[in-house]
Amino acid sequence: MKKVPDKTRVKRVPQRGIYNKEDIYKILDKEFVCHIGFIHNDIPVVIPTLYGRKDNDLYIHGSMASRMMKTLNEGVEISVAVTRVNGLILARSGFHHSANYESVVIFGKATLIEGKAENIAALKAVSDHIITGRWEEARGPSDKELKATMVLKLPIEEASAKVRTGGPKDDKADYDLDIWAGVIPFTRTIETPIPDEVLRDGIPVPNSVKNYGQEPSTKK
């Protein structure tokens, strides 16, 4: 087995650490918002943003005018975290309260996507990740829009996942206490789509929306 570099190795509760690519992809594919950390004027900055995963790359897009995108484009080291919370763990002791979660942290340097076809392909990767089939339904990017948009690619190389599942783990003596313990599970519910107030008559709900969250590969 490949040695895990120190930066990437899960430090706290190391038995929860996962370095297998397929497991990392599975978590990345459930979400579409990441938190990017970068250094700007010697200060660490964390910003939430949308992303797409395709093959072994994470794609992040934004405005050419964005401070974050400009900084990331300088080839600086960044850190990206994706987190999904699945429940609260209520233990008998306050100390062992916790949460069930799945998270991925990636380190590396993002590189700018160059070339028109390459930019379109990268934007499609983001769109396909967030909502399958929408790219083909929506009006495609104009040259002006492409010029205003920057897409960056981060290889999923220095990456690790951390997962907690199951119920509470209490100290042995605490199992005798008359205190309820268990899990409050959370799920994300997709509510009925709301058409735009000024949507023209006769436009049906498209397949991308009908199928949203239905495909096992896109369990959002």
Added chain:
Amino acid sequence: MKKVPDKTRVKRVPQRGIYNKEDIYKILDKEFVCHIGFIHNDIPVVIPTLYGRKDNDLYIHGSMASRMMKTLNEGVEISVAVTRVNGLILARSGFHHSANYESVVIFGKATLIEGKAENIAALKAVSDHIITGRWEEARGPSDKELKATMVLKLPIEEASAKVRTGGPKDDKADYDLDIWAGVIPFTRTIETPIPDEVLRDGIPVPNSVKNYGQEPSTKK
């Protein structure tokens, strides 16, 4: 109106920027997982963790052995982001696709909570934030547990929120297209609590669990 410092000012789509404390607290109180950014060995690191908000402070707790907690305790600058995603925005153009969200970003230096009573009060603040009433039900912290736990406090001073609500905003010409546009809203559903497999007989579901998510002040 107080001038907003450059670091905190929302740069992209500045009309979405919010600097009002009550609005910032409201967003912080809906969530309990933040992403902390800090610099470790010259590299930006982003880690998800639980937090609690009380008055004008954010409390973060962790193990004394945690690399993050040790680094934060050195009085370094950190950035904390809290994000809630409320929906996907489907515009007629790919370019105007977006998400509805509420996010807060805080900058500052965390300080270590010192003193036994102060540590217990800070841990209670985290517990009360995450699930009201649970502190009183669970077994309180032992001296050993208190010694193993570090609690840090970050003032909510250099803070801003960013919120997007409503439907899609398309280019004028695109409103004539035969393309569906609207919002796919998300909500968090609290599922039926799952008692610990080895829970002793006759222990009823406590009030903290029964009331979870019911109080308007704790809309988790």
